[in-house]
Amino acid sequence: MPKTGMAPVRRRAFVEAAIRSIHDRGFVDLTTGDVAREAGLSQGLVHHYFGSKSALIIATMRHLLIEFGAGIRERLREAKSPRGRLSAIVDGSFCDEQLQPEVISAWLTFYVQALTEPAVRRLLRIYQRRLISNLRHEYRRLPTRETAEVAAESTAAMIDGLWLRRVLGDAEPCGESAIAIMEAHIDSQLEPS
Amino acid sequence: MPKTGMAPVRRRAFVEAAIRSIHDRGFVDLTTGDVAREAGLSQGLVHHYFGSKSALIIATMRHLLIEFGAGIRERLREAKSPRGRLSAIVDGSFCDEQLQPEVISAWLTFYVQALTEPAVRRLLRIYQRRLISNLRHEYRRLPTRETAEVAAESTAAMIDGLWLRRVLGDAEPCGESAIAIMEAHIDSQLEPS
Amino acid sequence: MPKTGMAPVRRRAFVEAAIRSIHDRGFVDLTTGDVAREAGLSQGLVHHYFGSKSALIIATMRHLLIEFGAGIRERLREAKSPRGRLSAIVDGSFCDEQLQPEVISAWLTFYVQALTEPAVRRLLRIYQRRLISNLRHEYRRLPTRETAEVAAESTAAMIDGLWLRRVLGDAEPCGESAIAIMEAHIDSQLEPS
Amino acid sequence: MPKTGMAPVRRRAFVEAAIRSIHDRGFVDLTTGDVAREAGLSQGLVHHYFGSKSALIIATMRHLLIEFGAGIRERLREAKSPRGRLSAIVDGSFCDEQLQPEVISAWLTFYVQALTEPAVRRLLRIYQRRLISNLRHEYRRLPTRETAEVAAESTAAMIDGLWLRRVLGDAEPCGESAIAIMEAHIDSQLEPS
DNA sequence: AATGAATGAGTTTTCATTCAT
DNA sequence: GATGAATGAAAACTCATTCAT
Numbered sequence: 001m002p003k004t005g006m007a008p009v010r011r012r013a014f015v016e017a018a019i020r021s022i023h024d025r026g027f028v029d030l031t032t033g034d035v036a037r038e039a040g041l042s043q044g045l046v047h048h049y050f051g052s053k054s055a056l057i058i059a060t061m062r063h064l065l066i067e068f069g070a071g072i073r074e075r076l077r078e079a080k081s082p083r084g085r086l087s088a089i090v091d092g093s094f095c096d097e098q099l100q101p102e103v104i105s106a107w108l109t110f111y112v113q114a115l116t117e118p119a120v121r122r123l124l125r126i127y128q129r130r131l132i133s134n135l136r137h138e139y140r141r142l143p144t145r146e147t148a149e150v151a152a153e154s155t156a157a158m159i160d161g162l163w164l165r166r167v168l169g170d171a172e173p174c175g176e177s178a179i180a181i182m183e184a185h186i187d188s189q190l191e192p193s
Numbered sequence: 194m195p196k197t198g199m200a201p202v203r204r205r206a207f208v209e210a211a212i213r214s215i216h217d218r219g220f221v222d223l224t225t226g227d228v229a230r231e232a233g234l235s236q237g238l239v240h241h242y243f244g245s246k247s248a249l250i251i252a253t254m255r256h257l258l259i260e261f262g263a264g265i266r267e268r269l270r271e272a273k274s275p276r277g278r279l280s281a282i283v284d285g286s287f288c289d290e291q292l293q294p295e296v297i298s299a300w301l302t303f304y305v306q307a308l309t310e311p312a313v314r315r316l317l318r319i320y321q322r323r324l325i326s327n328l329r330h331e332y333r334r335l336p337t338r339e340t341a342e343v344a345a346e347s348t349a350a351m352i353d354g355l356w357l358r359r360v361l362g363d364a365e366p367c368g369e370s371a372i373a374i375m376e377a378h379i380d381s382q383l384e385p386s
Numbered sequence: 387m388p389k390t391g392m393a394p395v396r397r398r399a400f401v402e403a404a405i406r407s408i409h410d411r412g413f414v415d416l417t418t419g420d421v422a423r424e425a426g427l428s429q430g431l432v433h434h435y436f437g438s439k440s441a442l443i444i445a446t447m448r449h450l451l452i453e454f455g456a457g458i459r460e461r462l463r464e465a466k467s468p469r470g471r472l473s474a475i476v477d478g479s480f481c482d483e484q485l486q487p488e489v490i491s492a493w494l495t496f497y498v499q500a501l502t503e504p505a506v507r508r509l510l511r512i513y514q515r516r517l518i519s520n521l522r523h524e525y526r527r528l529p530t531r532e533t534a535e536v537a538a539e540s541t542a543a544m545i546d547g548l549w550l551r552r553v554l555g556d557a558e559p560c561g562e563s564a565i566a567i568m569e570a571h572i573d574s575q576l577e578p579s
Numbered sequence: 580m581p582k583t584g585m586a587p588v589r590r591r592a593f594v595e596a597a598i599r600s601i602h603d604r605g606f607v608d609l610t611t612g613d614v615a616r617e618a619g620l621s622q623g624l625v626h627h628y629f630g631s632k633s634a635l636i637i638a639t640m641r642h643l644l645i646e647f648g649a650g651i652r653e654r655l656r657e658a659k660s661p662r663g664r665l666s667a668i669v670d671g672s673f674c675d676e677q678l679q680p681e682v683i684s685a686w687l688t689f690y691v692q693a694l695t696e697p698a699v700r701r702l703l704r705i706y707q708r709r710l711i712s713n714l715r716h717e718y719r720r721l722p723t724r725e726t727a728e729v730a731a732e733s734t735a736a737m738i739d740g741l742w743l744r745r746v747l748g749d750a751e752p753c754g755e756s757a758i759a760i761m762e763a764h765i766d767s768q769l770e771p772s
Numbered sequence: 773a774a775t776g777a778a779t780g781a782g783t784t785t786t787c788a789t790t791c792a793t
Numbered sequence: 794g795a796t797g798a799a800t801g802a803a804a805a806c807t808c809a810t811t812c813a814t
Contacts (some may be wrong), residue, residue, distance in 0.1 A: 006773070026309030028221055031808060042775045044811080053809060105308050112305045114361050115298050116219030124361055153358075154351060154374050161354025165346075168307050168317055181347050188381050196793065197797060224783060235800050240785060389814065390776060412695030414607055417804060428779045433806055491694050498691045500747050501684050502605030510747055539744075540760050544733060547740025551732075554693050554703055567733050574767050585794070610787060621796045623790080632788060
């Protein structure tokens with residue numbers, strides 16, 4: 001009895017195995033064999049489902065983006081006010097899922113790959129634009145277009161920066177202190193001295 | 194008598210070639226052959242001077258750190274006031290040298306390598322600690338130790354974040370707008386509403 | 387379902403190819419490429435099955451030992467008397483299989499490798515101990531423990547020595563004259579003047 | 580003041596360094612760099628004096644042969660009787676110089692190289708012929724040409740065999756027991772039961 | 773659908789040899 | 794005579810990809 005419809009199951013299994021492998025072995029030394037072993041499947045199957053290693057990588061990056069986007073959208077939907085929507089973005093950026101070491105490793109890999117792989121670069125641009133545009137929208141009450149732009153830009157930067165600094169910190173990365181700093185920054189943007 | 198004392202010259206040549214190659218071909222696909230060609234020297238010489246590809250990479254990361262540290266120290270020495278010293282740090286972080294695409298690529302590589310290579314991780318920690326400790330020191334006039342800490346942390350994060358966002362921006366990365374945003378942030382930390 | 391269970395077949399093929407290659411090209415200049423070509427398989431497969439060149443060499447040495455041991459054991463089983471068992475050992479040592487030029491080259495290599503490679507040294511010790519202990523056992527009727535020991539030692543030495551001298555003799559190495567000399571030596575040990 | 584007549588000094592230094600290096604690193608992994616370092620001289624100098632690595636190896640083998648031959652000749656000159664001359668050969672074969680681990684390693688290497696390198700093979704043949712012809716000459720009083728031949732052959736074999744077995748024994752190789760066994764064998768050849 | 777087997781192109785690494793000084 | 798520098802050819806080893814079953 002041939003199993004049918006395995007495609008989505010297998011693809012997901014490989015993508016998740018890729019994220020774990022990137023963390024465990026580092027992206028540079030990642031082999032399709034590693035991923036297959038991690039997924040408990042055969043090496044040949046990677047090519048059956050993705051066609052090439054690089055296609056698997058792109059699928060993995062896309063997966064990160066989708067998961068992240070879904071988390072943000074979910075939180076935005078539940079938020080009541082513009083201020084709450086800003087908190088939602090911060091929350092979605094520092095939630096437990098996003099601070100998992102495996103996910104962090106994969107995101108950083110994402111950034112580096114974007115430097116040279118156009119396909120990955122395109123994906124990352126989507127993330128960056130979506131984030132800045134969400135922020136700009138929530139800052140729209142600020143007096144000038146210019147102020148809103150700067151507020152959005154600085155908030156986005158601080159999210160990325162706090163995340164980046166947590167990546168390689170001594171302690172387990174924890175979102176709480178990052179969220180506190182972010183909230184203070186947002187407040188200072190909204191009620192300037 | 195043979196030509197002597199080439200070691201430092203060659204090492205530097207290879208390190209600089211490595212930075213350019215990382216940018217041109219991407220770190221993942223980097224070969225010692227690429228670096229040698231870029232340096233205009235033979236592949237064998239890379240191993241003669243560094244022993245292995247990975248030792249070359251570590252030397253390259255160390256080079257980045259040294260150059261960056263020297264730039265910051267230089268600017269700090271010339272600064273007149275605590276406020277000026279904060280600007281010095283920002284300046285050193287967004288100066289032309291640091292925003293060269295080649296240097297940016299290499300720094301990002303640095304981060305990714307730090308995830309899995311302990312030797313690289315150690316180097317990166319040095320950078321992070323030095324930056325935060327410099328900032329903490331300049332923020333020492335703030336009312337509480339806590340406020341100073343948060344100010345330092347948020348400033349460091351924003352530096353890294355702005356840099357990171359410029360990495361993959363559409364335009365040539367330019368430091369001016371980043372510096373403006375940073376200065377505003379520093380001011381808001383020093384004179385809270 | 388894929389073709390399965392090739393591992394032992396391939397391993398044996400490579401080991402036998404290694405023995406032939408050691409003879410043809412000399413151990414010092416032996417490359418995994420040579421062995422692969424000799425086996426009619428790809429170079430990569432050598433590493434797939436053995437992990438490294440040196441593991442292949444060790445497997446080859448082990449193979450020699452096993453084949454030799456099996457030949458001796460077989461002959462010992464068929465022997466009727468202690469005297470016959472001594473002849474069995476001599477026979478097993480100078481049989482056609484052991485005097486094949488390829489096998490001789492490989493054994494000599496074995497000895498040289500034992501000088502510096504602990505793993506190989508361990509294997510060779512097994513051979514030496516087994517031989518001397520077999521001989522000692524068959525000489526046990528001699529008046530003193532001491533005499534038996536010397537008889538065993540001298541017999542073992544003469545086996546190795548005759549073999550060694552045949553290795554590089556002008557003519558095709560032939561076992562007959564060696565066996566005759568050995569038999570005379572054994573007789574002189576058992577019935578001293 | 581240019582030093583003149585360095586050639587023999589340097590050549591000897593390299594040859595002795597080669598013997599030590601063969602023992603320390605194994606012949607297979609021997610590099611001219613190793614030898615040069617061991618000799619405390621530069622790598623280029625090896626080629627200046629020998630022209631190639633393989634010429635150095637041959638010179639080293641020749642050196643072994645000369646030293647060994649000189650030891651035997653010296654002892655033969657001092658011997659008073661045919662029986663004493665047989666003892667002289669045994670003595671020369673198991674003297675301290677010949678049982679030095681470095682020398683043993685080099686001799687074994689010599690044998691292996693002889694399998695594939697005609698130049699080395701030629702050298703080794705000289706050793707073998709000289710030894711057998713010396714022995715044959717001292718056994719010339721035996722009743723038949725045939726008996727003398729067998730006695731010479733078995734004695735030579737036992738010398739080589741005892742030496743070979745000492746090479747890789749557990750203990751420091753020591754000549755005494757070998758000499759005792761050899762003397763007994765010679766006696767049994769001369770006064771058969 | 774799935775796999776173990778196999779490959780070959782490409783990578784790091786080693787090293788004898790050459791050379792300018 | 795002597796050396797450190799440099800090279801290039803060849804080696805071990807890796808791995809994405811293909812394939813027969």
